[in-house]
Amino acid sequence: MISFKNITLKVHRQTLFDDVSLQVADGDKVAVRGASGSGKSSLLKCAVGALPVAGGSIRIDHLVLSADTVAEVRARIAFIGQEPVLGAENVRDALLLPFHFKAHSDNKPSEGRIAQLLERLHLSSDILEKPCKRISGGEKQRIAILRALLLDKTIFLADEVTSALDPESKAAVMAELFRPEITLLSVSHDPGWIKACNRIIEISNHQLTESVTDPQIGNQKSAIKNRSTGGAP
């Protein structure tokens, strides 16, 4: 469960969110949309304590995000950025990177598990020995997702993670992240991805507006427009 309560967020003295709240229940698949610069990525970042909020509180499951809990919160959440950083020389080292940290050093995955996940994400096992600099953007995105899956996390914050993927790879990624036990808060422009989400949140005028579900993309836009005009002060 992810809960944002009365969050005010300022980045470089610019207000991105003004007293907004959002509840994401276990198993929810939420897509966040909005104009560029509206704060979609920042919303995800503040949930993992990567950006300081000016007001309000954030809760992940039973943990209220604070200096004392931030490590545990980060341990529960898989955060996959728009341009994921692998942080190692080659792909195998990148996948095993978190297991070098004390927090995960006891849960090192088996070769079999890695091979199985590679296959599920449509990646060849040759990729393990490749330098991270030499793999494509789409492969990087899937490696970052695979790494999060190896950590057995159930809360995923995903920022445009299918932007560089072909349709087959995208389907493979969605099959993993839309499993019922996974709670997903995502930023996406991809119609297929948004359609698969059970909730859609629109960011406009520093506020979050929940859109009607099960939408035809065209109708939905107008529904949100009406709402935000109606709600404007």
Next chain:
Amino acid sequence: MSSDLSILSLLSMYALMLLPLAVFLYLQLGIARQTVIAVVRMTAQLFLVGLYLKYIFQLNNPFASLAWVVIMLLVANLSILNKAGLKRGLFFWRSLTGVAGSTLFSAGWFILVAIRPEPLYDARYMVPIVGMILGNCLRSNVLSLERFYSGIRKNENEFMTYLMLGATLREAVRPYLRDALKAAINPSVATMATMGIVSLPGMMTGQILGGAMPMEAIKYQIGIMICIFTAMVVAALVNILLSMSIAFDDHQRLKPGVFI
């Protein structure tokens, strides 16, 4: 003893400066004025230090020498923070601890364990040895602090990724710490490796010009190189570790307000 340079001889050296100045003026490099100011400053500062040291050596009083050492430490510390682009008010005491601790430790080792002069606090040893160590620590500390924090700032996404993957602050900064220390230490390793072939070190040359036997001079040179190296490594590491507790907030984010 070496022959003292007469005022006339010294003037002949200033005459040599006319050559580079002529080049600057001819090529309109726009640094002639700065160069003249630098030479004047060097002359004035060295004469003052010469006078001061003359009295310090005559007095040979441990407190007077120590006072001079403290001044050198304070100036070096401020200079490190300024050049590394870090706020003085925040880091002053922490970096002073690193610089002073490591310098005094390795200078103390050299003087008390290896040289053992009579008296132990002899200003002729204490002041120049501390000065040489400090001068070298200064460069490596600026380099390591600057590299460390700019490494994290430039690779903020990577640094945050480490934290998101469960790294503690110490684990997340390790790659930048390694880079920073290597950057600070590599030049000194290279200097040691070529010393005597590519360059004749300043202290040894100075001693020889001052009338010392070469074999005597090289032993001091070896001693001081090891002192400088040890102090440099310790100061760079201690400074980074001590600065971390104020440079990051309680969510392990780099505070924006720590840089000038």
